[in-house]
Amino acid sequence: MPIRDLTLSQKTMNAILDTAVELGRQRIALTRQPKSAKTNTIGVIVHELNTHFITSVLAGIEQQANEAGYSLIITHSSENCEKEAANALQLLHKSVDGLIASLAFNTRNLEHFNRFRKKGIPVIFFDRVAENNHSTNVIIDNYHCGFQATSHLINQGCSNIALVTGSLERNVYAQRHQGYADALAKNNIPYNKKYVLIKDLSKQGSLTAAKELLNRQVRPDGVFVTNDFSAAVCMQFFKDHGIRIPQDIAMVGFNDDTISKMVEPQLTTIRYPGFDMGQQAARSLIDQLTGIAGKEETKTIIVHSELVIRSSSLKKVSDH
Known part of the structure; x- marks a missing residue:
């Protein structure tokens, strides 16, 4: 039996490549679809990582999250609103159950946070918050x-x-x-x-x-x-x-x-009691996730300072 020429034509090769690319796009699109099931993860966006205050806040968040069976995905914006928005999008794609955030210096537009609310994902702001953001804020006076x-x-x-x-x-x-x-x-x-x-x-x-x-x-x-x-x-x-x-x-x-x-x-x-602030922010978020509080609840929690x-x-x- 003669051996056939297995060399593919350029036309056939292009068709295969086009199909592979399309399948890849479909796969990526599927992985980006929000999951209906809980992931038991909480996203956190902070404006920096190298201060005692922020590390104290994160310790308070971690304690409450751990007790409730949640893990954390922590990102930081480096005081840049564009990086903050990119972090938010990444956390949204990871299907976090809820989000805790402190705003960068130059953040004005909150659309990247509004995407969470549109999908029924609660957002809690702490320390640096925006006026009339329709979320729970945890702050000091x-x-x-x-x-x-x-x-x-x-x-x-x-x-x-x-x-x-x-x-x-x-x-x-x-x-x-x-x-x-x-x-x-x-x-x-x-x-x-x-x-x-x-x-x-x-x-x-x-x-x-x-x-x-x-x-x-x-x-x-x-x-x-x-x-x-x-x-x-x-x-x-x-x-x-x-x-x-x-x-x-x-x-x-x-x-x-x-x-x-x-x-x-x-x-x-x-x-400035960072640990207490982190606890309050995480507790408020978990209350919303577990149904103790409504996901659309808006309030301001003031943590004691001296x-x-x-x-x-x-x-x-x-x-x-």
């Missing part, structure tokens, strides 16, 4: 914290108080700023926008802020920084330039991160 921190500096005799903070487009920084401004007004201290520095709170942003404050014609005698790491960077820069803390400039930070007790003098700060007074702000030592 940032306005009160800003008011309290500024009032403490005023009570220590400060009358020229600077604020170093993040983007006022985010709720946490906008509300702390409003608390700062209202504390000044209550004590008849003029608000000076030159002493409100909006930075990204990175090391470089904090150094820039510290330099600007020392270059002011009238230097501040108190500084409220809405992040402990940023406050520590500013403190070190001030000390390197002969400024005494708190005698020349009293300092208050925010978060009660580990660094607040490692700097000298130790940093007065706002204790001012922790340490040496960095005590011009009046007797008040400690």
